[in-house]
Ligand SMILES: O=C(O)CCC(=O)C(=O)O
């Protein structure tokens with residue numbers, strides 16, 4: 001990584017070392033985007049790269065047993081890697097409450113928020129962070145996030161979680177769990193896996209992670225990245241976004257980007273790398289990115305449905321049954337996770353770790 005200019009070192013110290021986050025920078029009254037956050041021109045999302053003639057499907061899942069529904073899900077998972085679901089059964093109040101909880105937490109004074117800073121938090125199951133991996137990034141992302149590990153064992157440390165938002169996070173996770181199961185059942189059936197036994201369940205969904213993502217209002221959002229292009233490493237991700245907009249996914253032409261318009265009450269579903277690997281590329285984890293907002297603070301709440309730390313994943317035997325060659329080797333999830341967090345967001349590069 002090239003050395004940063006002296007002003008950037010001052011900003012790093014304030015944002016990262018002093019644990020103020022980018023929210024602290026905005027609260028301090030910053031009027032322009034600091035150099036440290038300015039993307040090289042070729043990495044910005046230029047308007048001519050946005051495709052407005054395509055959109056990801058919105059699927060009504062009120063009847064999970066309807067073959068039209070299950071086929072639409074599997075088809076979207078292969079073609080777009082992304083779709084939105086409506087009538088999924090997670091109450092609107094639960095969705096609204098967790099978004100409000102995110103605003104409440106990030107509305108705390110910096111000293112209060114920073115009690116949960118990664119490495120300083122009273123429990124490893126909650127961590128406040130800024131950008132993605134600041135020590136590996138030349139340009140930082142305009143985002144802070146509070147991350148909750150949400151397996152049943154992690155929930156034992158609930159008393160140490162921030163009281164201002166913990167009930168809402170747990171309620172959201174609990175309400176989303178049946179939807180996660182249904183989606184995985186349908187997607188796995190599409191890969192000829194008829195039943196998700198205990199071992200499969202561990203590999204598919206043992207360690208969910210809920211993030212409260214916070215993108216404070218940005219003086220010039222075109223110059224910077226809320227989140228840079230990446231694919232998620234999860235099996236699947238369920239994402240709740242607010243009404244700000246700003247999420248873009250890679251179009252099928254592999255070059256342009258498609259906006260994911262906010263749909264009230266919907267959840268955005270995307271395939272993660274793990275499911276692409278397990279499906280031997282039948283399902284695709286698609287790159288996505290976020291542009292921060294120039295007029296308001298944006299929040300989003302993803303649930304990353306992750307394998308257990310020591311789970312080993314690779315192309316499923318059911319998929320390779322007909323003699324198809326595996327495109328990926330078997331990998332331990334914690335190794336894949338560590339690799340993802342050892343570098344900046346770099347498109348789909350993490351998948352190289354598993355590719356044969
Ligand atoms: O904020 C969003 O809409 C998406 C965030 C995201 O891609 C992530 O946290 O992995």
Ligand SMILES: [Fe+2]
Nearest residue numbers: 230231232288
């Ligand atoms: Fe993501």
